[in-house]
Amino acid sequence: SSTVVTGISELVTCAGPDGATPVTDRSLPAAERLGVVRDAAVVVEDGRVAWVGPAVEAPAADDALDVGGRAVVPGFVDSHSHLVFAGDRSAEFAARMAGTPYDGGGIGVSVAATRAATDDELRGLLAARVADARALGTTTLEVKGGYGLTVEDEVRSLRLAREVTDETTFLGAHVVPPEAREDRAAYLDLVTGPMLAACAPLARWVDVFCEPNSPHAFTGEEARRVLLAGRDAGLGLRVHGNQLGPGPGARLAVGLGAASVDHCTFLDDTDVDDLAAAADTTVATLLPGVEFSTRMPYPDARRLLAAGVSVALASDCNPGTCNTASMPFVVALAVRELRMTAAEALVAATVGGARALRRDDVGRVAVGARADLAVLDAPGHEHLAYRPGMPIARALELD
Ligand code: NIG
């Protein structure tokens, strides 16, 4: 059946002025790529967008839904989250606010709590986090494992993640777990051997925390090994890189044709040039909620955009470095702290996330795309940054 959505004061399609600009077209400034239609309507048929345009021209449909003069944007595509975890690290957060730097060591605390939780406890925690994200306008969500770090616990994490999304990521190489610290090589054998074999059927992606500045995470060589094994097992590649200091993550991601390198806080000029040259392949995903919650310097988004790098924004929601799945908050941070325009931030949080997940059926409101819409309790998308922390966005529920 079909529904015509009306009462849209401002529709942001993120699909260009003609509604069909390829997301790869970076010749257009973000403001134009936005594709704004005032007093718009959208016709949805069987979960897909069937028509987009001015309300006065809208064709008839079986049902009508009036959003009451609000803005409608593509639902957010949150391409980076770690939602399968138990436990609480608020004391670690408080210590950081008092000056203790983040080094990844707290991940072991979440691993212990996650292993100790029952399936139902984990499922309930995950469901609540997904519901929160959706209530804030997220309609596509990547979810990583990485707090189990045994074959059994990573399989369990990914099984649960698959109950809420198709975008699941194997992150057995999150850190070397405490019990394996004496023998990193044996842990890498496990991750690239039996753990990967058991997890690959449950995952679309493999990711690795490549961070020579943390004693808990992985070096460039170790990360390369994990990614190559993942690729052999049929998984797409993603990298956590350049979060805590300069490092090989971005270089590695570009070299292996990864879909995304995430964090990108400490990049040198060569990294930026590499990412710009690889803009059709590898997305630089910025996670400013992490810098907010770790008191680290923010990544230089303007430098990346000026160089022509493909930029996405995601939440990184996790118990350690950023315990929020709010994409409106991320957009507000991007505008305030990364000096992105509201248009650039919205594009990065929708089309950008879609590119980071190599999807073209989400992240824009265009004929044929999934009808994943977010309604803003506001006349225009600028309010996402203008009214930070207010419950402005929600996923539009049709049916
Ligand atoms: O993306 N950097 C590595 N992993 C997460 C943090 C995980 C944690 O501290 O629990 C991140 O920031």
Ligand code: FE
């Ligand atoms: Fe992360």
